[in-house]
Amino acid sequence: MVETNPGIAPQGTVAGVRYGPALALLASLFFMWGFITVINNTLLPHLRSVFDLNYTQTTLIESVWFIAYFVASIPSAKLIQRIGYKPALVTGLCVMAVGALGMVPAAQIPSFEVTLVALFVIASGITLLQVAANPYVAVIGPPESSESRLTLVQAFNSMGTFFAPYFGGYLILSRTVGGTSLEGTQLTEAERLADAQATQLPYVMVAVVLLAIALVIWRSNLPALGSATRRVSKEARKKLSLWKHPNLVFGVPAIFIYLIAEIGVANLFILFVIQPDIAGITPAVAANYLVLLWGGMMVGRFAGAYLMRRYNARHVLAAFALFAMLVMIGAATLHGPVAMWCLILVGLGHSIMFPAIFALGIKGLGPLTEEASGLLIMAIAGGALVVVQGWLADSYGLQASFWLTVACEVYVLWYALVGSRTRAEKEGITEEDALQASA
Template identity: 70%
Template sequence: MPGPTGTATQSPESRKRPSATYVPALVLLASLFFMWGFITVINNTLLPHLKSVFDLNYTQTTLIESVWFIAYFVASIPSAKLIERVGYQKSLVIGLLTMAAGALGMVLAASIPSYGVTLVMLFIIASGITLLQVAANPYVAVIGPPETASSRLNLVQAMNSMGTWLAPMFGAYLILGRSKSGTAAAGTVLTQAERLADAHTVILPYIIVAAVLVVLALIIARFPLPAMGSATSRVAKEERKKHSLWKHRNLVFGVPAIFIYLIAEIGVANLFVSFVSRPDIGNMTSESAGWYLTLLWGGMMVGRFLGSAIMQKIPAETVLAAFSVGAFVVMLITTFTTGHVAMWALILVGFFHSIMFPTIFTLGIRGLGPLTEEGSGLLIMAIAGGALVVVQGWLADTYGLQTSFLLTAACELYVLFYAVWGSKVTEPLSMPEEDEAQAPAGMPE
């Protein structure tokens, strides 16, 4: 592994971009972003499938996704401790193998079939993803100058969006397309035998996913990942005592911003197929609606590539404010119109959601200096906000599916507040002198 390079001999130009040493590592990390995006979004086609197999209402259906995101809350701190104990590279391998074990468990759940076992296995998969998230997001954010951190993380997150774009095609073809519930007209009542047959369609997709995860784990185990230097690792206890996380407005309001944004993103994605397939909206089968879901995630991928380029010239918080306004407007259109107007408005929210997570994340850790590692952990824990999608499920059952999207619109307003005021840095900290001296080329000063 290459050792740290002192910053004293670097030219100003070399400090403006990541060291070439890290490019292969970033490419490999991009594959991880792709995989966890892919696996997460399989849930969007899996949920309407399970709704039919187990005859669930919206509250029970969204509870499946809530269990997924509760894993972020439960597993974030243990993940950080594991990374500290065994190191970055071994933690990535453990995370991938944990996901593979959960994917094989889904084969068991489909064979029984069992709603309870399904919940447990999805929790295990999400715990593995949490470990990857805790390690990978800060890694990408700190390599290179801090002023382009949002641009850099948006670029790598675009690979995550590519996974989310392809996953609905995979799910629509191998799950919904091979099941009676996915190809039948809306309102069709299935027999017990048909439900059992539908449950088995999940087996092949998750065997494929497990195999890919094991191969990727083997590649990472043998890959010469560069050392990160001390800038992203543990801070001396005495240095840590001098500072408080609660003095940093951008982090204090950033944690709920991530939490609230995830309610919006996951609520839209999980209820998309059910909404678009309704007779008064898209009037199509769940399989067809699953293909339209690729447009939602495709918009997110395009938005991240575009956002990454825009943020090279326009401040990240300004771009975030503009996108949050756009998201609010299209969600109002979704709520108060019908037919294809409502359908395309919901699809378009994917574009406006695109930059929100990576931009809030990088704004949240900006100026934290020696507190960056702890701040990153809190922001990753906030992904647990996706668990509150069950609230939208309850609203859909109580007041109607379309009306439930008002919750999404309210979430966009908080993101706007964060972009305009909450993201302002207070009492910025710099990297400790000993970290500056040891930081590898391209690390922020």
């Protein structure tokens, strides 16, 4: 649960402690979970080759990953309430390290089922970090600069997603027969076994880094958060209803649906561009182009932050959603390298969707912001429905499955123009009156 601290000082201190070092340390967490999440984009084509998976089975891997957000989010919130933010951050990092080490026996056996369990454990640890770190970053400094702080650490998250394809491409795909062969190449059992073991070193390296960060955080002096305001907020929201705020009601499915689009594109990118009628390249080479997709998201996030300081956030979101819809239509209908570049460009369109939808979804909710934030975080589980796109790819073709992504962009566009309007905006009243009307 989000805590707000009545002792926040206006000059960059919290209860007399500078928050700059804490923010820098927390930025490393955002980098790591972005990095580890995007390693999956190179892991999926690798596992598809090793275990001879169809598209449905391949996307099931990512579904298991995002199911963890739904399963672990509420227990994570309860754990944070029980042990506090700092121990929760350390616990989340240790859980991730255990999952990363679980990839070693999964590769040695090799076992698809053990791989799924290990990835679920990693994702559960990331969920705990998400639930703890996001609100912590928001409240450790002056409230007027909370959006700036969140944007800054999200940029580090994007930096992690930018570098991950290089890491996965070099240490996984480029070191395997499947990763350096064209689509359709048949591997022998010996080659599959050798390829499977290529994931051991990268995940051991990840586990070591996670444990090192956990040790640093454990020994650090992170500012503590007070609970007085949380108790006041709890009393204030007893008679208020979340469901009378349309920007939240439509915002939760907007996050859910957006995640289907983002995860579907990212995880099927390599499998799409290696097709002979698209780019006809090897998975290892395709990983280098995947970097451009995530790089576009990083650039778009900075550009979007700049634009939203000058223009209405709803209009900026609508423009990005319209752009994403158009390039996805291109990816679903065109052929050759142009289709690949359409898929790369959608990263630019997707860049601001999560933070913009999140901000619009909690706008004007006052003491209801905590619960609203929790619902929006749980909606990240929408990424689990990427398995639906896998089924569509098996049934109608990989390229045709991107029409599902087009439909997702349409909903986000509608939300930006219509669904994100608050109750106060619709009824021409103040936000305070809108909150009272929700009682």
